[in-house]
Amino acid sequence: xxxxxxxxxxxxxxxxxxxxxxxxxxxxxxxxxxxxxxxxxxxxxxxxxxxxxxxxxxxxxxxxxxxxxxxxxxxxxxxxxxxxxxxxxxxxxxxxxxxxxxxxxxxxxxxxxxxxxxxxxxxxxxxxxxxxxxxxxxxxxxxxxxxxxxxxxxxxxxxxxxxxxxxxxxxxxxxxxxxxxxxxxxxxxxxxxxxxxxxxxxxxxxxxxxxxxxxxxxxxxxxxxxxxxxxxxxxxxxxxxxxxxxxxxxxxxxxxxxxxxxxxxxxxxxxxxxxxxxxxxxxxxxxxxxxxxxxxxxxxxxxxxxxxxxxxxxxxxxxxxxxxxxxxxxxxxxxxxxxxxxxxxxxxxxxxxxxxxxxxxxxxxxxxxxxxxxxxxxxxxxxxxxxxxxxxxxxxxxxxxxxxxxxxxxxxxxxxxxxxxxxxxxxxxxxxxxxxxxxxxxxxxxxxxxxxxxxxxxxx
Numbered sequence: 283x284x285x286x287x288x289x290x291x292x293x294x295x296x297x298x299x300x301x302x303x304x305x306x307x308x309x310x311x312x313x314x315x316x317x318x319x320x321x322x323x324x325x326x327x328x329x330x331x332x333x334x335x336x337x338x339x340x341x342x343x344x345x346x347x348x349x350x351x352x353x354x355x356x357x358x359x360x361x362x363x364x365x366x367x368x369x370x371x372x373x374x375x376x377x378x379x380x381x382x383x384x385x386x387x388x389x390x391x392x393x394x395x396x397x398x399x400x401x402x403x404x405x406x407x408x409x410x411x412x413x414x415x416x417x418x419x420x421x422x423x424x425x426x427x428x429x430x431x432x433x434x435x436x437x438x439x440x441x442x443x444x445x446x447x448x449x450x451x452x453x454x455x456x457x458x459x460x461x462x463x464x465x466x467x468x469x470x471x472x473x474x475x476x477x478x479x480x481x482x483x484x485x486x487x488x489x490x491x492x493x494x495x496x497x498x499x500x501x502x503x504x505x506x507x508x509x510x511x512x513x514x515x516x517x518x519x520x521x522x523x524x525x526x527x528x529x530x531x532x533x534x535x536x537x538x539x540x541x542x543x544x545x546x547x548x549x550x551x552x553x554x555x556x557x558x559x560x561x562x563x564x565x566x567x568x569x570x571x572x573x574x575x576x577x578x579x580x581x582x583x584x585x586x587x588x589x590x591x592x593x594x595x596x597x598x599x600x601x602x603x604x605x606x607x608x609x610x611x612x613x614x615x616x617x618x619x620x621x622x623x624x625x626x627x628x629x630x631x632x633x634x635x636x637x638x639x640x641x642x643x644x645x646x647x648x649x650x651x652x653x654x655x656x657x658x659x660x661x662x663x664x665x666x667x668x669x670x671x672x673x674x675x676x677x678x679x680x681x682x683x684x685x686x687x688x689x690x691x692x693x694x695x696x697x698x699x700x701x702x703x704x705x706x707x708x709x710x711x712x713x714x715x716x717x718x719x720x721x722x723x724x725x726x727x728x729x730x731x732x733x734x735x736x737x738x739x740x741x742x
Contacts, residue, residue, distance in 0.1 A: 295661050296654025297352050301327060303500065303676050305355040307683070310499030312357045314492045316342070321360035321410045321446035321479050328352045332425035343445030353650070359492070360446070361480025364405030365710070369394065371469040373402040374476070377412045381463035382434040403433045410446050411476040412436060413460065434461040442472065447479055486702055493691045493698070500680030505620050507673035512616035514666055518606035524560040525605045526578075533601025538589040540602060541580065548577035557604045568597045624677060631681035634727075644730045652735035688713075688720040 305327045315322050322342070326334065328349030336347025367373075369392050376388050389399035406412045407429075415434040416422040422430045436444045440456025442464075443449065451457070458464050466472050477483040481492060526544045529535050546554055549563035567574045573590050591597050611619065630646075633639035648656065653675060660667040684692040693716065701707055 295657035296650055299657045299672060299675065300650065300653065301352045301354065303503075303672070303679055304353075306503055306676070307496040307500050307679060308355045308357050310495035310497070311359065311492060313499075314495035315357075315359045315481065316448075318484055318488045318492065319448060319479060320481055320484060320492070321444070323358045323360065323410055323446060325355075325357040327355045329354050330356060342448070359481050360408060360410045361477070361482035361484075362408075364408040365401060366482075366707070367398070367402050367405070369398075370402050370405065371473040373399065374406055374411060374473050375466050375469035377403070377406070377433055378435055378469075378472075379463055379465045382415055382432055382461050384432045385429075386431070400429065404429060406476075407433065409476055409480045409482075410436065410444060411473075415461070435464060436460055437462075438464065442475070444479075486698065489698055490695060493695050494684075496691055497680040497683040500676045500683070501624065504673045504677035504680060505624065507669055507676065508620035508623055509613070509616045511666060511670045511673060512611050512619045513613065514669070515611075517609045517611070519609040520557065521605045521607055522556045522558060523605060524554045524556055527603045527605040530601035534589060534591065534597065535601040538576070538600070539587045540576070540578065540600075544578040544580050546576055546578050547584070548575075550574045550576075564600060565598070568600065571597075627674075627677045628681050631678065631685065634682075635685055635687065641730075644727060645734060647727075647731045647734070649728060649731040649735050651732060652738070655735075655739065687723060688716040690720070693720055 308325065312322055312325050322344050324345045324347075326336070326345070326347050326349055328334075329351040331349040331351050334347050334349045336345045338345050372392055373388055376391055377383055380387075385399045385403055386396055388403065389396045392399065403412065407414055412433050413436055414424075414430050415432040416424050416426070416430045417432060420431060435458070437452055437460045438444055438458055439451040439454060441451070443451070445452055481489060484492070524546045526535075526540055526542055526546065528542050529540055546560050548554060549560065549567055552559075552563040552566070554560040554563050567589075568591065571591060573588065575586050575588055577584060577586050589600060630643060634643045656671055657668075660671040683690050684695075686692045686696045688694065688697065697708060697713065697716070
């Protein structure tokens with residue numbers, strides 16, 4: 283029974299910890315996108331699922347909610363999917379003119395095949411310029427896998443702003459509801475306005491900022507938590523005086539009669555006033571292999587003790603430690619320690635993509651199973667351990683997402699840089715190949731770390 287409860291506790295705390303950190307990560311993308319006026323239609327805690335609880339923002343139209351699959355989170359930033367097309371403005375104008383129209387009708391009017399018409403309408407839907415219309419009479423519903431037969435207009439205010447746009451005045455005079463026809467006088471100009479509210483319509487620096495924001499929030503959170511952890515820990519700093527801090531059980535020092543608090547003033551013929559001098563004198567005496575005496579001051583009185591070394595053994599220490607004093611790091615020292623820790627995690631993460639170090643890094647890494655076990659143990663030990671673990675995982679998550687591997691944020695950044703250099707978008711085929719390679723790599727990583735976690739748990 284205890285084993286089952288322990289396993290359930292590990293799973294629970296592992297899911298909670300990772301869900302929060304991924305949610306924070308997605309929150310960084312969300313905030314950056316909204317800051318640049320990019321439409322965001324959904325922001326959820328949990329993986330995509332047809333069953334969900336949500337509420338809709340009245341100011342921005344974004345759905346905020348939770349799904350049953352809590353291991354992660356996601357948001358839908360408009361303009362990160364779909365493809366450009368020279369007839370996109372014409373397709374948009376048809377939907378606006380009709381209010382609601384089937385894809386087949388759009389294909390006929392533009393004299394293109396149905397698949398191209400669907401691609402354009404799906405792209406416009408991804409931009410939140412129009413939306414799919416699910417006709418219950420045809421048995422269509424929002425959770426179906428394929429897109430419906432028809433698409434319709436969104437609700438807009440007098441200035442053609444949607445509910446996802448900042449400053450919209452939907453509900454005021456001149457507003458129209460979803461599905462209501464509204465002809466465009468200049469389709470190309472309006473399409474440009476729609477595009478400006480998408481990720482695709484952002485400048486290169488803004489797109490990079492949106493991509494970097496997720497890992498940056500993880501790193502910032504980790505830094506703050508790490509600084510807090512360093513400030514909370516009480517360190518024991520050695521005091522440089524020739525006093526005995528502690529004596530190990532059944533040690534040479536204990537058998538000689540040394541006690542904690544004794545001030546050692548002399549080792550053999552060598553006088554000692556500091557711990558450095560005491561350590562050096564004891565090391566020299568042990569190296570000689572000969573028994574020796576120590577003079578100590580105890581309760582104000584001086585006395586000489588005899589230290590007998592075991593015959594035929596190499597002795598390097600007699601079993602005493604120095605006196606220590608409690609010490610707390612200053613804010614500056616804690617921040618410096620957190621920066622050094624971040625540098626170490628960053629270097630380890632970078633070594634993952636170096637073939638000569640990949641297995642070395644993986645053998646030191648943990649999967650969701652290992653993280654769950656660590657989370658459960660940290661919760662049982664106390665708040666400081668939880669704080670430290672959250673900081674460590676958030677730091678790792680931030681740096682891992684910056685690795686130049688699709689579909690991670692770092693991989694998307696690499697694609698953005700390549701497209702900037704070649705001055706054109708990469709083909710869908712090239713993007714798919716890059717994604718498949720990246721997914722294959724992470725499948726390999728997952729299998730290796732999962733195997734290592736089970737090995738550590740079953741054969742500690």
